[in-house]
Amino acid sequence: MVCPVTRWRRRKEARPQELTDAALALFVEKGYAATRLDEIAAQAGVSKGTLYLYFSSKEELFKAVVREGLLPLLAEGETLVANAPGPASELFRTIVVRWWEVVGDNPIGGIFKLIFAEARNFPEISRFYAEEVIDRGKRLLAAALQRGIDSGEFRPFNPDDLVHIVFSPLMMRLIWKHSLDCCGVHTVPTDVYLREYIDLTLRGLRRDAA
Amino acid sequence: MVCPVTRWRRRKEARPQELTDAALALFVEKGYAATRLDEIAAQAGVSKGTLYLYFSSKEELFKAVVREGLLPLLAEGETLVANAPGPASELFRTIVVRWWEVVGDNPIGGIFKLIFAEARNFPEISRFYAEEVIDRGKRLLAAALQRGIDSGEFRPFNPDDLVHIVFSPLMMRLIWKHSLDCCGVHTVPTDVYLREYIDLTLRGLRRDAA
DNA sequence: GATACATTACTGACCGGTCAGTTATTTAAT
DNA sequence: ATTAAATAACTGACCGGTCAGTAATGTATC
Numbered sequence: 001m002v003c004p005v006t007r008w009r010r011r012k013e014a015r016p017q018e019l020t021d022a023a024l025a026l027f028v029e030k031g032y033a034a035t036r037l038d039e040i041a042a043q044a045g046v047s048k049g050t051l052y053l054y055f056s057s058k059e060e061l062f063k064a065v066v067r068e069g070l071l072p073l074l075a076e077g078e079t080l081v082a083n084a085p086g087p088a089s090e091l092f093r094t095i096v097v098r099w100w101e102v103v104g105d106n107p108i109g110g111i112f113k114l115i116f117a118e119a120r121n122f123p124e125i126s127r128f129y130a131e132e133v134i135d136r137g138k139r140l141l142a143a144a145l146q147r148g149i150d151s152g153e154f155r156p157f158n159p160d161d162l163v164h165i166v167f168s169p170l171m172m173r174l175i176w177k178h179s180l181d182c183c184g185v186h187t188v189p190t191d192v193y194l195r196e197y198i199d200l201t202l203r204g205l206r207r208d209a210a
Numbered sequence: 211m212v213c214p215v216t217r218w219r220r221r222k223e224a225r226p227q228e229l230t231d232a233a234l235a236l237f238v239e240k241g242y243a244a245t246r247l248d249e250i251a252a253q254a255g256v257s258k259g260t261l262y263l264y265f266s267s268k269e270e271l272f273k274a275v276v277r278e279g280l281l282p283l284l285a286e287g288e289t290l291v292a293n294a295p296g297p298a299s300e301l302f303r304t305i306v307v308r309w310w311e312v313v314g315d316n317p318i319g320g321i322f323k324l325i326f327a328e329a330r331n332f333p334e335i336s337r338f339y340a341e342e343v344i345d346r347g348k349r350l351l352a353a354a355l356q357r358g359i360d361s362g363e364f365r366p367f368n369p370d371d372l373v374h375i376v377f378s379p380l381m382m383r384l385i386w387k388h389s390l391d392c393c394g395v396h397t398v399p400t401d402v403y404l405r406e407y408i409d410l411t412l413r414g415l416r417r418d419a420a
Numbered sequence: 421g422a423t424a425c426a427t428t429a430c431t432g433a434c435c436g437g438t439c440a441g442t443t444a445t446t447t448a449a450t
Numbered sequence: 451a452t453t454a455a456a457t458a459a460c461t462g463a464c465c466g467g468t469c470a471g472t473a474a475t476g477t478a479t480c
Contacts, residue, residue: 217430218429219429219430220428221429256429256430257430257431258431258432259432263429
């Protein structure tokens with residue numbers, strides 16, 4: 001790995017991405033506060049001083065991780081809701097399955113737990129996340145629910161009242177995966193969990209049998 | 211509060227409770243790792259050295275907080291499920307409302323977020339919590355669901371597959387309250403949230419209209 | 421009930437270790 | 451030779467846990 005003739009190379013273009021990748025992995029593994037910048041730098045193959053050439057603080061590094069990892073996923077979801085054909089129940093199913101594909105089996109999914117875990121201790125990060133991620137995510141899901149109401153497939157309700165409730169089992173599963181999953185507590189396999197979750201939720205949302 | 215003539219008093223009996231009370235408040239406010247033992251001692255009106263006369267480590271102090279605050283609540287829930295009369299849907303409603311009364315508007319509720327937040331960094335605490343709290347809680351809710359299946363009120367399903375899913379919106383609301391709630395994101399009032407949650411969930415659990 | 425002696429709850433300074441951020445210096449690249 | 455990328459040594463603040471000493475309390479003696 002180490003070139004025997006040069007101790008290091010100048011790689012101005014590649015460094016930021018390598019640093020955010022390393023930061024994501026370590027933030028997810030240990031949390032924001034508990035992750036050491038020395039460690040992030042080491043994992044990216046540079047020194048801590050180099051990190052400060054590209055990011056002005058730990059906080060800015062974290063924001064860069066979120067911008068790079070999460071915002072593109074929100075954009076994908078928005079186009080999906082805007083363009084997907086078929087009934088709302090199928091749209092819901094697609095969103096759930098795709099959500100888990102994208103964040104369930106992916107390091108970036110760990111960011112959600114991190115935010116809930118440390119929001120209180122880092123208000124500026126929370127404010128950033130609330131504006132950039134939460135508001136957009138809520139609008140996305142509310143729009144999908146509204147489509148089901150408009151088509152008569154779902155019973156009438158206020159989508160804004162239900163977004164958090166409906167989304168909770170997905171978010172909770174993700175949080176669990178990044179926290180207590182290690183500790184030997186028995187949990188249902190993911191495919192069963194998602195299947196039962198979709199079933200329970202659609203039963204709860206659908207218009208009563210006439 | 212401070213007696214002008216004596217710098218301190220010997221109060222061997224009162225100290226442990228005062229220390230666990232102070233610890234709970236600060237653990238919930240700042241998290242486990244971020245809470246300083248100096249601060250806990252100060253809030254309890256003693257010095258850090260005194261804290262170590264009653265608890266052998268930060269970890270043991272935390273376990274004492276959980277034992278004192280959470281285990282009695284689980285016992286109450288178990289007797290409720292075992293003895294409550296009436297249909298399962300009413301039992302479910304009672305559990306939800308009582309749950310929120312007891313942990314929703316109470317410092318002890320903050321422990322749940324703390325655990326999810328820091329489980330990975332403190333495996334021994336996670337192991338303790340998994341054994342003493344999670345396993346008992348899951349059995350409690352599964353028993354309540356089973357009663358609805360047995361009575362024919364709920365459709366047939368495997369209660370163990372659904373406990374996490376069904377409980378998620380409650381836990382998620384509690385986590386939210388202790389993390390992002392501060393940060394100006396609009397949320398539905400609690401009474402609306404609980405009403406809609408109970409409605410959605412019971413619609414999802416009930417036997418199909420014949 | 422006053423005094424001396426014994427006990428122990430409690431204090432607060434201290435230590436080893438940690439970590440975000442800074443700066444003087446070295447080295448690759450042109 | 452110059453410049454910019456990268457390093458590594460450094461700073462100052464912080465914190466869990468320790469311990470020698472102190473002050474409040476209990477008790478024996480007169």
